[in-house]
Amino acid sequence: MRIAPRQKRIAEIAIGLGLFLLALLLEAESAARLLLFLAAYAVTGGDVILRAARNISRRQIFDENFLMSVATIGAFCIGQYSEAVAVMLFYKIGMLFQDRAVEKSRKSIAELMNIRPDYANLKRGDVIDRVDPDEVNVGDVIVIKPGEKVPLDCVVMEGSSSLDTSPLTGESMPKAVLEGDELLSGSVNLNGLLVARVKKNVSESTASKILDLVENASAKKSKHENFITKFARCYTPAVVGGAAFIAVVPPLVLEGAAFGDWIYRALVFLVISCPCALVISIPLSFFGGLGAAARKGILVKGSNYLEALADAEVAVFDKTGTLTKGTFKVQEVVSKDIYNNEEILKFAACAEGFSNHPISLSIRRAYGKEIDAALISKVKEIPGQGVIATIDGHFVAAGNGKMMQMLDIPAEDPVDAVTVVHVAVDGEYKGYIAIGDVIKEDAVKAISELKAQKVKRVVMLTGDAKSVAESVALSLGIDEAYGGLLPADKVQKVEDLMAGKSPKGKLVFVGDGINDAPVLARADVGIAMGGLGSDAAIEAADVVIMTDEPSKVPVAIKIAKRTLAIARQNIAIALGVKGAVLALGALGIATMWAAVFADVGVTLIAVLNAIRVLGSDL
Secondary structure, three states: OOOOHHHHHHHHHHHHHHHHHHHHHOOOOOHHHHHHHHHHHHHHHHHHHHHHHHHHHOOOOOOHHHHHHHHHHHHHHOOOHHHHHHHHHHHHHHHHHHHHHHHHHHHHHHHHHOOOOOOEEEEEOOEEEEEOHHHOOOOOEEEEOOOOEOOOOEEEEEOOEEEEOHHHHOOOOOEEEOOOOEEOOOOEEOOOOEEEEEOOOHHHOHHHHHHHHHHOHHHOOOHHHHHHHHHHHHHHHHHHHHHHHHHHHHHHHOOOOOHHHHHHHHHHHHHHHOOHHHHHHHHHHHHHHHHHHHHOOEEEOOHHHHHHHOOEEEEEEEOEOOOEEEEEEEEEEEEOOOOOHHHHHHHHHHHOOOOOOHHHHHHHHHHOOOOOHHHEEEEEEEOOOEEEEEEOOEEEEEEOHHHHHHOOOOOOOOOOOOEEEEEEEOOEEEEEEEEEEEEOOOHHHHHHHHHHOOOOEEEEEOOOOHHHHHHHHHHHOOOEEEOOOOHHHHHHHHHHHHHOOOOOOEEEEEEOOHHHHHHHHHOOEEEEEOOOOOHHHHHHOOEEEOOOOOOHHHHHHHHHHHHHHHHHHHHHHHHHHHHHHHHHHHOOOOOHHHHHHHHHHHHHHHHHHHOHHHHOOO
């Protein structure tokens, strides 16, 4: 029967503590007392000694295991048995608390990992087989029963239901789905039976991509974590050298100085110097930040990007699909002659009745009535301009300003910058329909919160016309807007913006489309809208927002700043306390018990401080 590591550690602490207390009850000079201390030391510190020996054999000498081993073995050599056992015992207790803290910090990401689909119900004719998702191909039909996970990205063919998308997005509100709606793998079918056609195989599905992001997130270290690695390589040999100096030099140069006293001071110095608090708590701080972000539906691909987010100075947004929904909607109908607004809308809807262009669809939605195809004839679509047709005996032209110029019909443009469909009947101008993209509900909140977090510049880049860009920017409170940009233009504009920021400041770009992928890759931190964003954008991005909400950008920055602040606090706590106790140890004031507090106690304080980022309401 295999014993879990945590249970094994608890058993070692209990046995070691029992032996330690029993030894303290015996006479100070008895052999039984020494044997009990040795037994307690072996139980509590045996694994530390083994790790130190293994690392030495691998030429990885200077680490906390080496420091602990040298200090405690030396303590035994000078007769400080109880202190030696106590150091190992409290170290073991500290490791137990560390395990608990790591377990808590992993919990939110572990919950996210539950999105992995276990099986798929593959429909072959009238037979439904339960198979591994790997066996399902694009184009196959699957059945998703109530309570089951969606195994692969697919489109509903039959049925309707409500989906729990919280494993993907963090959004608690169920999402209603009907025929034709897309389902993302990892979400849960709550009530209705759904028949769907698979769009992507398992390796390309949303759940697999999210799992890949999460599983690889800790592979990329932040500068603070790199600092700890570099710090340990210099710190440990310096400490060992300092301890050797304390043990040897003072007895040789100071009159009356005893080697035993200075060796004890050197051993205390070694135990105090153990960098456990830094080695444990700094990575844990960043792991906690990754977990806190994941709970909000924000997947950060590495803690280095979390650190970079904390220094965000310039925030750049794409427009369509990022700040706006990417869906057109009729905003205004203006009539200029004998026809009223309803009639203008009817002429345009009939003319656009056979087109699947998004603008045509928005006009038909606004009209909202069934179109009598018998009234329509001689339809001709002119690419890049609009449509002309005969409707109920009238010659109707519905299109942009270029079409009106081609027909030599004077047209009126609205003051507000929107997409305009002009309507002319029998060669006379009759009015226009103003159509605009729908701004996301939380876009204004996103911009205002970014400015509240001291982001110096908020910029919008778009391929839409400059006038449209400026109009949207004005309504959202964005500082600068640039329109009419191709992907290469966006990259160049980001280059210019990066050249204008401070050396420490970072540029964050937020986008969702294929055309945003080059900019996402070039920015200091690329943030992709993962719910409806393109695969290319998600692949190129450093951070993925699964809810498609721009307001999650300031949330991510807030988490990043808090994470970095806690990491810096832990560095200050560890170095400050250790520096003070090291000085006291060198002077002979600090005992081995003070060393225990400086090592294990500071580690526990730092770990508890690190997990605050998970419990805070961000």
